[in-house]
Amino acid sequence: MTAQRNLKRRVRARAAKTGESYVAALRHFRPTPTGADMPDTTQTTLRIAVAQSTVRDDPTDADGLRASAAEVRQLMKDAADAGARLVHFTEGAICFPSKFVMSELGPDQVGPADWTKAQWAVIEEEQGQIAALAGELGIWVVIASVHRLPAPTLPYNSLYVVSDQGTVAARYDERTLSNTKITYMYSAGATPVTFEVDGYRFGLALGMDAHFPEVFTGYERLDVDGVLTSYESSGLPGRETVATEVRGYAAANSYWISLAVPANPSGPYAGVIGPRGGWAARCPADGMPAVAVTEIHREDTLSPLARDWRRRTRSRITY
Template identity: 80%
Template sequence: MTAHRNLKRRVRARAAKTGESYLAALRHFRTTPTGDAMPEQPQTTLRIAVAQSTVRDDPTDADGLRASAAQVRRLMTDAAAAGARLVHFTEGAICFPSKYVLSELGPDEVGPADWSRADWAVLDDELRRIVALAGELAIWTVIAAVHRAPGSERPHNSLYVVSDQGAVAARYDERTLSNTKLTYMYTPGSRPVTFDVDGYRFGLALGMDAHFPELFTEYERLDVDGVLVSYETGGVPGRETVATEVRGYAAANSYWVGLAVPAEAGAPFAGVIGPRGEWSAACPADGVPAIAVTDVHRDDTVGPLARDWRRRTRGRIGV
């Protein structure tokens, strides 16, 4: 961590001396993924990373929670070293609480979740450490965590957006909960959330949201450049179709999509999908924790024209 503090100090010193922005100064100290020097040019792209990581499902297992969070921090460090300005993690990156482990009727029957069983002290501490590291690395971080809402018996299943200054900038709560999540575990969210990084705007989707195209059309209307989707596959057969679904959303809305899933052999790829529906970068399909890194850009020859045409057509046909 000392090395990263020294990097930030050097970057800020150059920015103060030259009058450059922090990002412009940073380009003099980082390299491209191939090891070449960062090119001197106005910023027209944004480098992002999507991670696949180990997902554990026991929120009472303090050692397991710490191990998951330590892996998240390692992948954050890898993303920063690759020059990424943003890194995005899967649903359950710290823990994807099991409906059986928390069930009042468990461990063999699903029932109302007893959230007092969760080790909240460890969960909160590890989240704080992730937030602090985002500031040390100067990297925006999108991380899934359970959020306890004041006055509510049930928490939200959430995505936290942590700024490169080490502060929580936004929070998105999963809206389209599964039957089990809605009946026994969580309080649903109610609104879309967007945030901006270096002039690029992103929307957020979590869990079952990935199966609802209308949410992705909504983000198109909010003028996002991309949507970051965090999805826990749960090992259930058929859920691999999520990769096909989100590729369709990317192409249908002419924007980028980041898909973060667990590091499981045979699971849908984690990676970044371009605005034509093609994979721009993908993690290996071998179940090993890793990141995929790519440069997001605006396709001025297709994106705006396609969006404008769709909007005019929707208005004409009343949808």
């Protein structure tokens, strides 16, 4: 029996045992830095959607929270209607809490956040409805929200991964917090997070992560096919450069990046970037709430041997 036939037999055996599709089972035999079998080169594509949506900054406003969540659910339906298996939302999709609204010294002075003011019951109810709809539509959803921790510990700024079964499959907590976030508002996350959809592996980046190439190089070492990056792009000057930064990360690491940002006529606009740094799909430049849909594939990514060469070369660089 040839090595190729032996690999196919092993993949089919795993698929039969776990109930996974052939493509999903094949993923477990892809070569990694620790060494694994060479996979079948036949790959399918995966259709994903990225959204730009309205971002509100007052978590004490129950009506505003419900309006944001209703918009998210409509965009989920739009993505599902377009055949997407996954839809990715911006930082602050349900709410991006203002440092002034939350300040216990506010509203004119930044200070420690008083999270008791947030409408937690509404936030959690809307999260539950989003998860339930994901199950109904059979679509994966990556959605940002605040993750509450027992007082007095500050919450996390998080990305939730909701499976096509309507359950939370993973959660990523922002690691590279700004000075204001780390001082007054949030606890810092500690680890990278990956998850898989139909045999494609994704990493997650949130907020200030977008300004740190180390985050994206780290995901390359985890053998991802792409990184879903959620970023609240309005406010401080200079944030418009995020699209340029993440395009560079995509090209430097030869993987896909989905950039989800708020709906904003002045840009930047949400879109999906290919492994060579070019836009594969973008939301409308009018900045209105919308989704952009594209199919991702592995044809343009680095071969396993090229990835291994990059990793070995980086290990020899002295900084």
